[in-house]
Every structure is written in C-alpha cells, then in structure tokens.
Amino acid sequence: MQIAIPLFDRVTALDAIGPYEVLSRLPGAEVLFVAAEPGPKRTDTGALALTAERGLGEVLKPEIVVVPGGRGTRDQPHEELVAWIQQAHQTSRYTTSVCTGALLLGAAGILDGLRATTHWLFFDQLRALGAEPTLERVVEQGKVITAAGVSSGIDMALRLAQLIAGDDVAQAVQLSIEYDPQPPFDAGSPDKAPEPIVQLVRQLGATAG
Amino acid sequence: MQIAIPLFDRVTALDAIGPYEVLSRLPGAEVLFVAAEPGPKRTDTGALALTAERGLGEVLKPEIVVVPGGRGTRDQPHEELVAWIQQAHQTSRYTTSVCTGALLLGAAGILDGLRATTHWLFFDQLRALGAEPTLERVVEQGKVITAAGVSSGIDMALRLAQLIAGDDVAQAVQLSIEYDPQPPFDAGSPDKAPEPIVQLVRQLGATAG
Numbered sequence: 001m002q003i004a005i006p007l008f009d010r011v012t013a014l015d016a017i018g019p020y021e022v023l024s025r026l027p028g029a030e031v032l033f034v035a036a037e038p039g040p041k042r043t044d045t046g047a048l049a050l051t052a053e054r055g056l057g058e059v060l061k062p063e064i065v066v067v068p069g070g071r072g073t074r075d076q077p078h079e080e081l082v083a084w085i086q087q088a089h090q091t092s093r094y095t096t097s098v099c100t101g102a103l104l105l106g107a108a109g110i111l112d113g114l115r116a117t118t119h120w121l122f123f124d125q126l127r128a129l130g131a132e133p134t135l136e137r138v139v140e141q142g143k144v145i146t147a148a149g150v151s152s153g154i155d156m157a158l159r160l161a162q163l164i165a166g167d168d169v170a171q172a173v174q175l176s177i178e179y180d181p182q183p184p185f186d187a188g189s190p191d192k193a194p195e196p197i198v199q200l201v202r203q204l205g206a207t208a209g
Numbered sequence: 210m211q212i213a214i215p216l217f218d219r220v221t222a223l224d225a226i227g228p229y230e231v232l233s234r235l236p237g238a239e240v241l242f243v244a245a246e247p248g249p250k251r252t253d254t255g256a257l258a259l260t261a262e263r264g265l266g267e268v269l270k271p272e273i274v275v276v277p278g279g280r281g282t283r284d285q286p287h288e289e290l291v292a293w294i295q296q297a298h299q300t301s302r303y304t305t306s307v308c309t310g311a312l313l314l315g316a317a318g319i320l321d322g323l324r325a326t327t328h329w330l331f332f333d334q335l336r337a338l339g340a341e342p343t344l345e346r347v348v349e350q351g352k353v354i355t356a357a358g359v360s361s362g363i364d365m366a367l368r369l370a371q372l373i374a375g376d377d378v379a380q381a382v383q384l385s386i387e388y389d390p391q392p393p394f395d396a397g398s399p400d401k402a403p404e405p406i407v408q409l410v411r412q413l414g415a416t417a418g
Contacts, residue, residue: 014230014386017257021223021359024254031256040249040260045233047240048226051249051258099387119387137391149387150230154360159393171396171406172413177223178308178328178358180397181390182346184368187380188389197380204381 001164003031004062004088006081007041007052010072014150015098016050019066022157025173026165034059036080044070056084061091064160068153069099069119082107094160096145098153105146106131114141119149120190121205135191151188154179210373212240213271213297215290216250216261219281223359224307225259228275231366234382235374243268245289253280265293270300273369277362278308278328291316303369305354307362314355315340323350328358329399330414344400360397363388 003023005016016033024031035041035052042049065088085108089095097105102118105111106129116131116139123133138156139146147156158179162170187193193201212232214225225242233240244250244261251258274297294317298304306314311327314320315338325340325348332342347365348355356365367388371379396402402410 012230013226017222017226020254020257021221024256031254033257040258045229045240047233047262048229048242049249049260049262051260053256053258137387137389148389149385151363151386151388151390155391155393162393167394168406168409171394171402172409174392174394174396175399175402175406175410176358176413177360178346178397179360179390179392180346180357180395180401181360181388181392182364183383183388183390184364184371185376185380185383186389187383188387190384192389193380193384197377197384200377200381201384204385 001026001028001030002059002062003029003064003066004034004059005031005066005068007033007035007050008072008076008078008081009042010044010070010075011041011050011068012070012099012150013043013048013050015068015070015101015153018151018153019098019157021177022154022161022173023064025176026161026169032059032062044072056080060087062088063093065089065092065095067097067101067104069101073100073103078104078107085110092143094143094145096147096156096160098147098156099149102126102146103129110144114144115139116141116146117148118146121202210235210237210239211268211271212238212273212275213243213268214240214275214277216242216244216259217281217285217287217290218251219253219279219284220250220259220277221279221308221359222252222257222259224277224279224310224362227360227362228307228366230386231363231370231382232273234385235370235378241268241271265289269296271297272302274298274301274304276306276310276313278306278310282309282312287313287316294319301352303352303354305356305365305369307356307365308358311335311355312338319353323353324348325350325355326357327355330411
C-alpha cells in the first residue's frame with residue numbers, strides 16, 4: 001500500500017511526520033516522501049531538512065495521498081504538485097491534507113463544494129478555493145479527508161488507520177506511539193483558548209500554518 | 210536559547226519532531242539538530258532522512274537538550290553521544306528525553322535514583338540503568354524531564370514551554386500547532402488500551418520505541 005507524502009521547501013515538519021509516524025506502522029504500508037525535485041527540503045523554521053526520496057513522476061498511483069502544509073504552500077508556485085494531486089486523486093483510495101495542505105487540495109479543485117478544514121487562521125483562503133470551512137479537527141467527505149492545524153494529522157491518520165486496517169490495528173498503532181495526550185492546557189483550538197491568546201496568535205499570524 | 214536535539218540512524222522521527230515543532234516556536238529559540246557525524250540520518254522505518262546540521266562538538270552548552278528514541282538507541286554504540294550528554298547536562302537548564310531516548314540519559318548516569326519514564330515496553334531496560342520507571346506521560350525531576358513513548362514529546366515540550374516562557378506563550382504555541390487532540394480511541398496507554406491490544410503490541414515488540 002503506497003502512501004505518498006509530498007514535501008516542498010518551508011513545509012511544516014509535524015504536518016508530515018505525524019501522519020507518517022502512524023501510517024508507516026500499518027501492515028503492508030510503504031510511505032514515500034515525494035517532491036517535484038527530490039532531495040532535502042528545508043522546513044518552515046529553517047532548522048531542519050526532510051529528504052524527499054522520489055520525484056512526483058515516480059509515484060503516480062498512490063493508494064493514499066497526504067498533503068502537509070506550511071508557509072511553503074503559499075510562497076512558491078506549485079503547478080507541478082497541484083497537477084500531480086489532481087491526477088493521483090483520480091485513482092487514490094483517500095486524498096487527504098493536514099493544515100494548509102488543504103490549500104493545495106483546493107487549488108487542485110478537489111474541495112469544491114465540500115466541507116473541509118485547515119489551520120484556523122486560513123479559513124478565508126480555504127473558502128476562496130470553493131470549500132466550506134468547518135472548525136472540526138478531522139473532516140471526512142467521502143474519500144477526501146482534511147485535518148486542522150499541524151498536530152491534527154496524528155488524529156486524522158489514526159482515523160485513516162481505522163478505515164483501512166480496522167479498530168484493532170488502529171488501537172495498536174495508537175498504543176505503539178503512546179498517543180495518550182495530556183497537554184498542560186486546554187488551549188489547542190480557537191474555541192477553547194482564552195480570547196487574548198487567540199488574538200495574540202492571530203497577530204503573530206501566518207507563520208503558524 | 211540553544212535547543213539541541215541529537216539525531217542518529219534509526220531514530221523515531223516523531224520523538225524528535227514533536228518537541229522541535231513546539232520549542233522552535235518559543236521566542237529566541239534556536240533549535241539545532243546535532244549528531245556525532247553530521248548529515249542525513251535515516252529514521253527507524255527507513256522511509257525518511259532527517260538532516261543533522263551540526264557535529265556534537267559544535268554545540269557544547271545548549272540550554273535545553275532533547276534526546277529522542279528509536280531502535281537506533283539500542284542497535285549501535287553511542288559512546289560519543291553519551292559523553293556529550295554527560296557534558297551538556299552539566300550546564301543545561303533542562304536535560305530531557307522522549308521515548309527510549311531515556312536509555313541514553315540512563316547510560317549517561319543522569320537517571321540514577323530518579324523517577325523517569327520511557328516507552329512502556331522498555332521499563333525493564335530503564336530500571337537496569339538505575340532509574341525508577343513510572344507510567345506517567347511526563348516525569349519532572351528537577352531539571353531532568355523524561356517523556357513516555359513517541360507522541361509524548363509534544364506534551365513534554367508544551368510543559369517546557371510553560372516553564373521557560375510562561376503560561377501565555379505555552380498556550381499560544383499550543384494554539385498555533387492546534388494541539389487539541391481527539392484520537393478516535395482511548396487506547397494510547399497500556400492502562401487504557403484493551404488487554405488484547407496491549408498483548409498484540411507487546412508481541413510486535415521492540416520496533417515501537
């Protein structure tokens with residue numbers, strides 16, 4: 001089962017690594033990091049490089065597509081990647097995104113008329129691409145699944161694990177990565193965080209997604 | 210504020226990337242991926258390379274040390290890394306680990322007599338290194354903080370964010386990465402997962418940590 005995760009410069013690392021860490025543990029899974037130009041891709045902070053091993057043209061019919069987000073979704077052209085997403089979507093079992101990866105699904109026309117989510121700071125951009133933004137963590141619309149900001153890809157991938165491999169395997173993967181979250185605050189969503197914190201993040205803005 | 214995250218072959222990616230994604234967002238943070246030999250390090254699944262930019266000798270007094278885990282903690286010698294951890298610990302503000310990264314802190318003598326945690330499959334190995342294993346997600350013992358398996362590094366890093374930068378910044382980071390976990394099951398810990406799932410993961414064994 002091929003699972004393709006496109007990378008690009010200024011990707012947000014956790015958007016890609018969360019789903020990778022879950023999906024790579026499924027029986028028969030082969031996770032492939034792909035890019036228009038293979039090689040190391042610098043993450044949005046500049047501190048790290050993730051290596052894309054394959055060109056887009058080498059992985060044309062993945063069963064699952066997971067498109068991560070990051071500043072790089074917006075500060076560079078993505079014609080080749082968007083065309084690849086459109087084509088891969090025709091034969092994929094699931095086409096998914098994390099965070100502002102949804103903007104690339106939207107650019108590919110895949111979210112037109114669908115409920116979808118992205119990082120909460122980017123709902124206007126998502127709406128402009130024809131989607132109906134919704135403040136849910138994981139939004140399923142048939143085979144199109146979008147997840148909210150950054151860390152939400154872990155939850156989405158566990159749901160994918162359940163859909164693909166069943167409850168037992170999904171729980172075994174969750175236990176393997178010990179995903180028993182206990183954050184020190186309940187501030188992970190704009191409808192839960194204190195309003196001054198929401199305003200602060202809004203001001204700091206677009207670096208987030 | 211230098212935050213050093215050592216990498217090595219067969220590291221578990223999320224162990225490193227979870228804390229990186231949180232800590233890199235702190236004001237003044239400089240996250241440095243270091244290794245005995247700089248360059249790309251292949252993760253435990255083989256599907257990905259993370260690049261260590263600096264040699265251990267280039268980053269001698271980081272304020273925070275975060276040691277990730279993975280199969281590579283156990284299938285190769287780590288004399289140079291363990292000696293580096295010992296030395297960095299003398300001047301660090303916090304010395305921390307995720308998952309079986311705790312075994313390297315243990316090898317450095319840092320956990321002797323301390324309560325600590327690691328991936329739940331590796332409690333015996335942790336005990337053999339002089340620590341008192343405890344099934345908590347994040348264990349604080351003065352400046353030594355250990356986290357449980359894989360995904361727990363996110364929670365630990367948010368706690369570090371709180372300790373270093375205060376409640377407001379920690380909550381803003383949590384909101385930025387939208388860490389509002391909603392896993393489809395409550396199976397992320399051996400005391401919560403159904404017993405047959407715990408047995409299954411125990412049999413699949415040591416690939417996890």
